Structure formats: structure tokens, C-alpha cells
Amino acid sequence: MSLAPLLIPWAAALALALPLLAGAACFVVGGRAAATLALGVAVLSSAAGIVLTAGVEADGVQRLALAGWAPPLGIVWRIDGLAALAVALTGLIFAAVLVHAEKSLDLLRGEGLSEAFRPLALVLLGGLNALYMANDVFNLYVTLELVTLAAVGMVALAGDPAAALRYLLVGVLGALAYMLGCGLLYAAFGTLDLDLLAGRVEPGGTASAALALMIVGVMAKGALFPLHGWLPPAHGSAVAPASALLSGVVAKGGFYVLLRLWLDVYPATGAAPAAAQILGVLGTLAVLWGSLQAIRQTRLKVLLAYSTVAQLGYLMVSLPLIASAAGHASGLAGALHLMASHACAKAAMFLTAGSLIATRGHDRLADLKGAAHDHPMTAFTLGLAGMTLMGLPPSGGFIAKWLLLDASLRSGQWWWAAVILGGSLLAGVYVFLAVSWSMSRPPGEPSDAQPPPLPRRLEFAALALALVAMALGFVSAEHIP
């Protein structure tokens, strides 16, 4: 007997409900109890994701008609492998970041910052979980708004208010464009449900215009080139654990929605091949621009933020591969694998930046000298996570790169393979910059003097994520239903 019918509704609902309730609780009370609660909920959310994954594995894609109403009247959550794994992985990343934030934020700014961080993080987690399962263009909109607002709050949290404000404004404009698209779709086809839309959408101006608007909207929210301008200042200035969540998880939100639209609705409009090539070109520019900017940076966090722009470019490059018949399967698997492994790796790297800031008070690359001597584990984590960005084995990034290369050669679009390979070389340069600064030794005799203390849990939280990114290099994403 399968447990899926029993467990899936609970797991799915709790993935949303628990973080929201816990976020509310952490807003009212603070202290150790709240910290424990937050961490526990993140772990439970991950566990819910695992239950969902097992359910999907056993019984295939699950649909959950919320409030008991089927579309077009009500909203359905669709729990497929992609959503289930995303829930599981996100909870894991949040758990690690919460462990880190608990200590690093207070080391950074004195007591209280982590208290303000917690409710934002929890609501963000709930929003993301709902986003993963949403299967309704308007429900996607609402969840994306929730995620954006929580992210803006995180940037503003002891960060740069101007950067937060710019993020908010771009987010609002993106939301507006997306909403207009939703409106057009509903007016023309009478439903917001993705599955129903997939059956009803007909090629033509209305569908194309609606989807173009929606894509521009999610591109603004997801910092996809050329609407990425807000991301580097926002992620570069936010406190490191916040940046870890933003760059690691939230940055993929926009692309996730894009992918959902792309897979379900876009093929029916007949405009997919042309749009895919355009987005691929934009992705190429993102890879080039983001990488070159990352190489020019003098601060670790800003470097990492630009690298996120570049990595999002890869995701866009995967679209023309997904749009081709021969490359669809491996292109899709590659994009998913990239999202997952980059999420872990980038979060780990921002956490290491946070650890270094916590002991050294800054993240200027030139002053990271001796970091590998003082904090070998943190420097090691930085390098280990960097492997995913460079797409080197054994890391999830390698699997992603392999799949994307496979897709581009298989579909005869070798020029995208050139972009992917060239981009990973550029990634090699900026990862190398960060690692090489930490390996260099400050002038003077090496001493056995005690390095400045760094709490163990900061180092382990980051290392754990880097190890997950590496472990993803040993599993294949091709089996996701």
C-alpha cells in the first residue's frame, strides 16, 4: 500500500504552514527558543520535501486541489520531482544558513540582528515552498511577490537601503509586467491553471504577448540579463547569511517560474524557438558580463554576486537546448542540476565570506591573505564550493555542465557548448582569484600564533553546504519526473 495519498497533503501543507507559523512566532518572541524553533522548522521543511520526493517517486506526479476546489475555480498545487526536490534542498540550505546566521550576525553587529533575520528567513522559506508547488499563473505571482518582499527585507536588514529600494522597484515593475500577462491569458483563455492553459492556449499574438510580458516580469525579478542590474549591489551589500539565501535560493525563483511557463504553456504559442534563441543570446551576454565584472571586483561578496549573474546566464543558455527536440531531456536535466548545485555552492561561498567577515571585519580580497593558514576549513570550503561554479568534477556543477554540453552537441547547436565551456573558464578565473588570495601568506615569518577564533559552527555550516554541492556530483538529475 502506498502512503502517498495520506502523507503528501500533510507534507505539502506543512511545507507552507510551518515556516509561516514559525515566522510569526519568531516575530513575537526571540532568544534561544526562537533560534531552535527556526532551525527545527527548516529541518522539518526539508523532511517534508523528502517525503514529497518519496511520494512522487512511488506514485508519480501529485496534484492537490487546495481548498477542495478544482481548477479553473480553485488552485492546484502540482508536486512533481522538481518541486519536491526543491523543497527538500531549500530547507537544507535554510537550516545551514540559520545555524550560521545565529552566530555570525551577532558577531557582526551585536545582539539583535539575528533576531530580525529569523522571521524574514522563515517567511521566505514558506513562500519559496509555495512557489515550487504552485501550478497557477496567479498563484505563482503571489508567491513570487512574497519571496521578493522577504528578499528585499533581507537586503535592507543592516544592508544598503538604496540597493534594497532599487531591488524593490525593479521587483514591482516586474510584477506589473507579469500581472499584465496574467490578465491577458485569463481574458483570452479563461483560466489561470497551467495545465488547463497548456491545453487551451493557441498560437497567436495574444498568447505570445502575454508570455512575453510574463517573461520580462520574471526576468526582472530573477535578475536575468539585461535586467540584472539590481542584483550585485543588493547581494553584495546584504549581510552574508542573507546573501547566501538570496544568491543561493531566491535568485533561482525567477528562472523557476520561467521554466514552469516554458515547459507547460510556451510550446503551445509557437513562438518558443525564436524566443529561446534570443534568451540564449542574453544568457551568453550574462555569462560574459557577469564573469568579467566578477573578475574585476575587489570584494569577495560583490565578486560572488556578479558570479550569480553569470550563473543565471547559464540557465538562460539552457533554454534553447530545452526548446530543441534532441537536447530537451539533457538540457532540462542540466538546468535543474545547475540550479540545485549552484544553490548549495553559492550559499556555502557566501557563508564563508560571512565567516571571514565575522573574524576580519571585512571581505576585501587583498586582505584575505593568510586566511587558508588561519582558517583552513573555511578556505577549503571556498575552494570546494568554487568547483561547482567552475563545473569541475566531482561537483554538481560538473554534471550540469556535462548535460548541457551533451544537449548542445546533440541538438547540433555547438555554439552554446562554446559559451558553456568559455564561461566555466571565466568562472575558473574568479574562483581562482578568491582562493589564491586566501592561500597567499602575509609578509613576515609564518608563525604558530593562534589565529583569530572562528566558531566551529560557522565553518561547519558552510562546509556542509559545499559537501552537498559536491555530493550532487554523484547523482544524476535525469530521473526527475
Place this chain on the structure above:
Amino acid sequence: MSTLAMSTLAMSPLATTAFDGMLAVLIAWTAWQSVTSREVFRAVMLFVVFGLLLALAWLRLGAPDVALAEAAVGAGLTGVLFLESLGHLRRNKTVEPPETVAQSRLRRWAVGLPVVVAGGLLAMVALRLEPRVPGIAGLVVRHQGETGVSNPVTAVLLDFRSTDTLLEVVVLLLAVIATYGLVPHGPAHHGPRVRPPATPRPPRQPVLVWFVRRLAPLALLVGVYLWWVGSSAPGGAFQAAAVVAAVFALLRVSGMEAAPPPNARPMRLLMVAGSVAFVSQGLAMLAAGRVFLDLPETVAYGLIVSLEGVLAASLAACLIALVAGAPRPPRQSGERP
């Protein structure tokens, strides 16, 4: 009503079109003016007018619920927030760096051109739009009975698509959390260390005070009425909360604010109550062997109305907290008062 009154209300198609056209032009014009206005005060005023015109447009489109919300939140509360910010800017003498004419012209083109092009394309699409499939209006009416409420909008918001509404309630709470996050501070149990926010205290205005004293209870009553009527007519938690929050804003500008300090635990509890109640209700349904948020037909009416009550109070608290702004940071020990 008499025939004459009827005929004045039900306008001829020509008059309707003329009115709608005028409204559309006015909306576009006030929007443009409020964006391009060099003087900030003028821009804010135009924005408020824009909000009111928009509310009218919603009415014309047959969406009185949206119109109510737009008038209360879009024009009223947002206007108050803008005015407060303006006062803040003037007090702190923050002057924007002067922008050269060339810069501003460039920016106008950079913003204006895409907007005009996109708008034109959108208009083209919209004009050629032929609904291929009817919307869900018919379905809503057919199943409305099973929700217990007779206002179709409420049926959609609190039953058919209650997930969206739940998330929107959380959005508002999140706005407060984010605002409070701007000032790092301890949680509620550090409350006593936190000073209540300084309220602007303009010189006493006897006429204003007289007016607000009479208006406030009336508006509060309107708020309660809007909540109650929501199940059968335009209204509901959001609109009720907006009106109540507007009362608070009014009290605030007239210097009669008597709100609890936003950092106090009861206030925070009230703010989270809406989201918590909504989620809990959903989970309770799950525990009762139903789907998340799935209300049984027999008790749907009672559940919806009571939830809307909690939501109204909670959302009002959130809006009030947003108007009042983030609490001041705790005083550093070395700092002199």
C-alpha cells in the same frame, strides 16, 4: 425611483463611452503629471487624485470591492505615507542632487519610450482580444452556494482561491517585519528598552480636532460594517482594515494618537493573528480529514465570517504599524538622551 432618476443613472451608451474615455484620459494624465512633476508636494497630491480616479474606474468596471480597497489604500493610506515622508524630508532638509536637464531628458526618454511602445502593443493586443473560452464567472455563481456567502468576491477570496488570499495576508505581515528589520532591535521582551516612536505633534488645531473626534467613531463603525457586509455585498476584511487604519492615520495627523507602542508584544500578537488564524484554519481542515483550507459546506459561512473578523483586526494592526513606521533603535548605553 422615478423614471427621470433612472434615466440619469443609466446613461446612454454614448454618454458612457464619453465618460469612460474622459476617465481614462484623466487617469493617464494624472499619472504622467505625478511622475514628472518637479515639485514633490504636487506630485503627492496628483497621486492621491490618481488613486481616486482609479477607484472610479474600478467602479465603472463593476468591481466595487476593488474600488473600495483602492480608495482606502491606494489613495488614502498611501497618500498619508507619502505626506509623512515628505514632512520627514523637509525636516531633515534632504535635498536631491540637482539633475541636469540633459540627464532628466534622457531618463524621460529611457523610461517613456519603452512604456509607450509596450503600451501601444498591449493596446493592440487588447483591442483584438477575443475571449476564446469564458472566464470562471459562471462557475463562481454556480458554486457560490456551497461556500455559504452570497458575495461572489468573498467566495473567491476566502474559499475558491483562499491560498492566494492567505499569502497576501502574509505579504502584509511581511511588510511590517521587513520595516521593523530596518532597525536592528531585540524582540518584544526587550520592549521596555525601546522608546515608542515619536509622533508628530503639530500645534493643536481646534477645528481639526473637533472634526476628527466626530469622524473617528463613525469611520470605525464603517470599518465594522464593511467586515460584516463582506459576506453578502462589497466589503470584507481588507477594506475594513484599510478604513480602520485610515482612522488611525487621521488621529495621528491630528496629534491625538493613542496607539500602543508598535513594539509591544500585544500589538505584535495582533499583527500575526491574521496569518496564524488563516494557516491554522487550513491545517484544522487537514486534521479533519479534508484538504488544506477546504471548508465543509455546513460551517463554511461561520468560518469565513469569523476569519474575516480576525483578519480585519490583524490587517488593521499591520497597516497601522506600517503608517507608524519602524520603532526607534534602543538607546546605546553611552549615548546621552
Place this chain on the structure above:
Amino acid sequence: MIDLLRDGLTIVLLLGGAFFFAAGTIGLLRFPDVYSRLHALTKADNVGLGLTVLAFLIQADSVMQGLKLVLVWALAVTASATIANLFANLAHRQGVREWRKPEDRP
């Protein structure tokens, strides 16, 4: 018969209301300073509003509807009075001088 009379009265009242609204608006545009503009707006518009409400009042179907109309009128009148007072007060405090004929200026 009584309907005709009532409709006639409504038309007369509405026309009257429109006249005062127009006068108030012209005053707002043409008067030279903030005080006299407020004067034109509040006084003339209040009368205009009163006449308009009266015109609808005699068309009201029920007492409730009538009461609502009266309530709207009362709120609008008090609100406009308050706002006018606020504006005038503010202008006064900021030292805005009232307009005088050129020959009367000091």
C-alpha cells in the same frame, strides 16, 4: 402629476447646484490669493452640494436612502470646512499675506 412636479423641482435644484459649483470653480481659478480661493471653494461648493443633495433627496425611495444622503452631505460639509481651516491656518503660519489692491499695499 406629483411625479412631474418632483422631477421639475429636481431639475431646478440640480441646475442651481451646477451653477454654484461652476461659480466656486471659477473663483478657485480667478481669485488672487489662497484665502479668497478657499473662500470661493468652500462657500460656493457647499451650497452647490447642498442643492444637489436636496435634488436627490426628494427622489429618495426610502428613509434610509435619504438619511444616507444627509450623512454624506454632513460629512462633506464638515470635512471641507476643516480642510479649509487647515489650509488657511497653515498659510497664515507660513506668513502668506492676504491679497490687497495695488493702491492699498503698504
Place this chain on the structure above:
Amino acid sequence: MTLLPWSQAAPLLMLFSSFLAGVIIFTLDEQRHVLRATLNLGAAAAKLVLVGVVLLGVAAGQTFEVAWPLVGGFDLVLRVDPLSMLFITLSAFLWFVTTVYAIGYLEGSPDRSRFFGFFSLCVTATVGIALAGNLLTFFFFYELLTLSTYPLVVHRGTTESLRAGRIYLLYALPASTALLAGIVGLAVLTGQTEFSPRGSGLAGVPVEDHAFELRLIFVLLIGGLAAKAALLPLHGWLPQAMVAPAPVSALLHAVAVVKAGAFGIMRVVYDVYGLELAYDLGLSQGLAVLAAATILYGSVRALAQDDLKRRLAWSTVSQVSYIILGVALAGPTATLGGLVHLVHQGIMKITLFFCAGNIAETHHVHKIAEMNGMGRRMPWTMAAFTIAALGMIGLPPTAGFISKWFLGVGAVEVGAWWVLVVLMVSSLLNAAYFLPLVYRAWFLPPADATAGRADAKLTLLIPALITAALTILLGLFANTPFTPLAWVRLIAEADHI
């Protein structure tokens, strides 16, 4: 529930014996010197024993293979065949020796946990490369090797060593990009990347239709491997990397990095394309010319170096190409020469680097000009050095003679007379850059006449003596069972080439 059968466990154990040691060493506190040394030596010894057992098994015809599905229907395959055992035996043995040496060499220097951690990872990667059953697996460990050697190269953290590390990556990363492109290209074209005898994996591919693609893929693959094997013109990093600590240089030059490149080229030529196809497509001829050019160029550059380690580094550039030359000549005897040189060069070159390290560590002498009288001050070290140098020149009865002999005979066999000329010229050059050095050390008086006799400490000396002794023994007893030559014959017979 049963544990893995031995045929699957053995490859995994060989891989993980050093990996686990590395991971544990990483987490060790800097001050735990004894525990770290014990772990290092224990793991190295354990691996040596394991390799011995598997070696016997392979000789008896046992097969070892384990696979893990990785991506796109391609597996991570660890497979033991005679060729892989050749490389594994070499690396396991040299790892043991180098570990002893490194423990002595790094005594008292900082960051030893980090050093030995990466050191062990490096060996893990080498074993992985040797065991790789297909190109995907090969690439997997090939990159791991790059990553784990970089921290060793920059270990000292000085500007100079960081520069060397930067140059190393500057060559290694683009090269591996090319390698990956080639592998994916091959995978898409043929649907597999297996190493199969005589390149039978390509049997189903219509060669005429895809000649261009096959040539392009070959160039990409060899280009990617050539950077590690320091083939012209991708050799530039190797002389720079000699700033690393001596055990690392030993590792780079003799065991791991350049050998990984050479081994990879063997795999591509023998087991992916097959000698016949590589010849038919005109690929192995090009490779032979490139190898010959590298041999000569490396020797000429070595002649001009004044820094001892730098001269040894250029000598490596030259010597590794003997292996590739042997592969590219594609004759049965030349093949034996190339394969056996993989082992012989490793043993000789590691001796030379051990000795250079001893000289630098004990007397702080780095320049050749300062080596006068070194034979009197450090007789044991210089004796080892001399033996290895003679081996490099190719004098009998050293191991180096065996390699060169087979290469020369093999060249004549396939009618490539020009190769004989190359071999002779390069031997002369070898002599020209080694003999004066030996002469200086033994027959010229030291600059400082009062300097007494002071040889290196035992932990540094014994490894050098062992490998020096092997240099002679492997030459003398080349025809007995279980020498590299005997094993190489087994490889050639096992229908492998």
C-alpha cells in the same frame, strides 16, 4: 546482506585508502605530528599491500570492476587491467617513498595538515586516473588531480609560488576544457566513452563519414592531455612549478601530473581510437613529430639552466615525451619502450628531485655553480644522484638504457629512422647537461674548503637511496618476472594494444 565481492571492493579500497587518510589528516590538529605521520605511512603501506595482492590477482587472470551510474547513461567505472596496474604500482610505490621523504622534509614547517591532506588526495586522483574504465571517469579524476596539486604548488604562499600556481592553472584549466569538449563530443558521436582493447568502441562508427569529427575530437583530447604531459607547446608551466617544495616536485614530475597526461595519451591512442585508426587518420604520426620536437627542445633548454631544479624540470619536459614517442610510433617494440619508460623515468626522476631537495635543504644550495665538491660533502646523496643521472642519459646497466633501447629498436622496426637520430641527439644533450654537474660534484674542490662532510638526515636519504638502487636493479634484472618490463610484455600480450 553481503558485502561487496572482492572484485568490486578491491578497486574501491585502492582508491579510498589514500582518500580516507587524506580526509582524516585534513581535520587533524596541526600539532598531532606523530598521529599524522602514522596515518600517512599506514595508508601508504596499506595501499602498497593492496596493490600487491591485486597485482597477483591480475597476473592470475582475475578481473576487477566496479561502476556507479553518473550522468547521461554514462558510468563512473573503475576497472583493473594490466595497463592500469602498471601505473598504480608505480604511484603506490612512489607515494610510499615520497611520504617518508616529505615527513622528513617538512619537519617544523607550518600547515602540514593541509599539505598532507592534499598530498593524499593527489594520490587518490592518480589511482583514480589509473583505474578509470572510460573517459568520463578519467576526466573526473584528472580534474581532481589538478585541483589537489594546486594547493601543493602554492603551499609556501610566497609571491613566487602563487605565480607558479597561477601559471599552472592557466595551462591546466583551458586544457581540461578542451579535454571535456572532446569527451562530450565523442560521447555524443559514438554513444560511449569506454576504454576498450584496440579501440573497439569505435567499431560501429562509420569512420569515412565522420573523419573530420574524429580528428577534431582527437586533437581536443590530446590537446587537453598534452598540457599535463608538458608536450610542446603546452610545457610552459612545468619549469615554473619547480618552486614548490621538493616532495611536490617529485610528485609532479615523476608520479602524478605529467604521468597522468602521458597515461591519458596512452589510453586515447590504445583504447579509444586504437593504434590502427589513429594511424589511418594520420594522427599518431603528428603526435610522434610533436613528441620528438619536445624531446629535443626540452633538452636544449635544460642545458641553459643554472638552477638545479629548473634544469631537472626541463629534463622532465624532454623525458616524458619519450613515453609519448613510444606510443606514437605504433610498433610493438616501441610500445614496450614507451610503456616501460613510464615507470623507469618516474623512478629515476624522483631520485633526482629527492637529491636536489636534500642538497637545498641541507646546504641551501640551489645553483649548479655552487655544487663544486658536493660529492665529498654529501657522498650518499650524490651517489644516488649520479646513478639516476646516468640512467637518464641511458647508460647500461640502468633502467634508462632499457627504455631507450626498446625505443630505438622499435623505431627501426617501423622504419622511422629519423627517430634514431632524435634519440641520439637527445642522449648527447642529456649527457651534456648531467655529466658536467656530476663532474663538478665529485672532482672539483668545494668553494668553502673548510666545509665538512654532512649528508642529509636519514628520512631524506633513504628514499633517494632506495629509488637509486631500483634504477640499477630494474636495468639489471629487466628480464625477470614482475619487473616493469615483464609487466609491459604482459600488457602487450593481453590483447590490449
